Amino acid sequence: MPHNHDALLEHVKADMPADELLQDLGDLFKIFGDTTRIKIMYALYEDEMCVCAIADLLGMTQSAISHQLKVLKAANLVESRRDGKTIYYRLADEHVKSIIAQGYEHLTE
Amino acid sequence: MPHNHDALLEHVKADMPADELLQDLGDLFKIFGDTTRIKIMYALYEDEMCVCAIADLLGMTQSAISHQLKVLKAANLVESRRDGKTIYYRLADEHVKSIIAQGYEHLTE
DNA sequence: TTATCATATGAACGGTTGCTCATATGTTCA
């Protein structure tokens, strides 16, 4: 007879966040789970930057960077402003830095 | 003539972590970027749990959970101990909680 | 308006990933 843990499950289940939130959490971290996007966020750590500067910095296509910036913007991780032909991107809030910082700590300890 | 930002690039490049670390960061967050793994980590938030209990909790196959636990263990996010036939998993350190907490904050503010 | 720069976007292709299924390993107990 398989062993039983209904009591434990009852307890743990009660403390679990809603499925939708867990899904959203996964989706959020998925965005951090790509080196290109991590690099973009690090590039914006101190100051805003235009798309072609980021592309130059990472040695990648302007198109590739644009696609990724769109993903980051959809997740409210970056914001942008236009100045003539140029569009400058910046980090949207401090969570970006603190999430990366926590990951960094896990790796370097 | 395309506009120039060599000076900016020079400065930002100097502050960027090594490529290998950025890669590792991406790989780490990739692991958080899956709902099943997020659920497993949340299940272990307060106490250790055996594999079949996690499978029951999430309504998933034992095999699927085992595969994911292997991924989590390889990234030092969970640890395990054996007690007879049963193997209990627990969170490896506090970073797991704080990383998830930061993501949670970003979503709920 | 036309040419050029800066960025955005859609389609498509190749690589990755998470699950299933079958099976193997390891442990306990009769």
Next chain:
DNA sequence: TGAACATATGAGCAACCGTTCATATGATAA
């Protein structure tokens, strides 16, 4: 030892994802 339970693992497949390529949009200046 053999049967049952608990977990691990390898192969295979469908779905997802990041890039490239071609092209579209938007802005400026001549």
